[in-house]
Amino acid sequence: MEKVNLKEQILKLKELQxxxxxxxxxxxxxEKxxxxxxxxxxxxxxxxxxxxxxxxxxxxxLKQKKDKELQLGTKEEEIKKLQGQLYSIKTNKEYxxxxxxxxxxKADKSALEDQILVIMEDVDHVGEEQAKEKERLAKEESVFKAEKKKIEDRIKEIEQKVAQLEAQRKxxxxxxxxxxxxxxERILKNRQGMALAPVASLSCQGCFMNVTHQVINEIKMYDHIVTCEMCQRILYLEDES
Ligand SMILES: [Zn+2]
Incomplete structure (x- = not known):
């Protein structure tokens, strides 16, 4: 098997990383x-x-208003009927x-009319409220649509960038x-996109586990790939001096 230049390989891995x-x-x-x-x-x-x-x-x-109007109609009929009966009454007492x-x-009728007026005022008031709410929602909807489009555009942008990086990766x-x-690539998958870790201040910068001088010497020898005991990342030295 052809011997690989490990120092060169690590440099290439760093680029790939x-x-x-x-x-x-x-x-x-x-994803989010x-x-x-x-x-x-x-x-x-x-x-x-x-x-x-x-x-x-x-x-x-509106339903309440309709109900009251029906009641009012009935009451008006009743009054008419009673007034019609007045002429056929014989005694003063009955009269x-x-x-x-x-x-x-008539008092009942008048009370119904008052109630209908109050309901009509409420109908107007709620109608205004409804119009305002519709206007507010229309604004909210355009804000929502704009935000949604912004996110969708970002997804497309990410897809393009990833395609570019995939080409670069090749x-x-x-x-x-x-x-x-x-x-x-195995480590990359297991460690969410970070397969390499530099050693600094005697610790792996991937997981901050201590690294011995012996391990550092092994890295410097470039005889084999040295990985962190804790996180399994491939270790390298940023500055070998
Ligand atoms: Zn580590």
């Missing part, structure tokens, strides 16, 4: 975006509920009793020994 880090970061961002759209959708749906509450109130008031009954029915991985590349 920069590209892979970019790809992983973009994909992680992309559909949830963001969904959350905004739910938020908007929630806002729409206030309008349906007002619409219900409006409908209910004044009938007048009293008509008076009571270039960067050229010349890397197949076995080393396979090891690197």
């Amino acid at each position: 920069v590209v892979d880090k970019g790809i992983y970061a973009l994909l992680a961002e992309k 975006l559909p949830e963001e759209i969904k959350a905004k959708e739910l938020e908007f749906e929630e806002k729409k509920k206030s309008l349906s509450v007002i619409e219900e109130k409006h409908k209910d008031l 004044s009793a009938m007048l009293q009954q008509i008076g009571g029915a 270039n960067s991985s050229q010349g890397i020994d197949a076995k080393i590349l396979a090891q690197y």
Whole structure:
């Protein structure tokens, strides 16, 4: 087997790591975006509920108004009927009793008319409220749509960038020994996009586990790939002096 120049291989891996880090970061961002759209959708749906509450109130008031108008019609019929009966009454006593009954029915009628007026005022008031709410929701909807589009555009942008980086990745991985590349890619997958870790201040910068002088010497020898005992990342020295 041809002996690989490990120092050179590590340099190539470092280059590849920069590209892979970019790809992983973009994909992680992309993964969260559909949830963001969904959350905004739910938020908007929630806002729409206030309008349906007002619409219900409006409908209910109109129904109340109709009921009262029916009652008023019945009352008017009753008064007419009683007034018609007045002429056929024979005694004064019966006459004044009938007048009293008509008076009571007229008072009822007047009360119904007052109630209808109050309901009509409420109908107007709620109608205005409804119009305002519709206007507010229309604004909310355009804000929501703009936000949604912004996120969708970002998803497309990420897809383009990832495609570019994938092409770059192909270039960067050229010349890397197949076995080393396979090891690197295995770690990359297990360690969410970071397969390499520099050693600094006697610790692995991937997991901050202590690294012995012996391990550092092994790295400097470039005889075999040295990995962190704790996180399994491929270790290298940023500054060998
Ligand atoms: Zn480590």
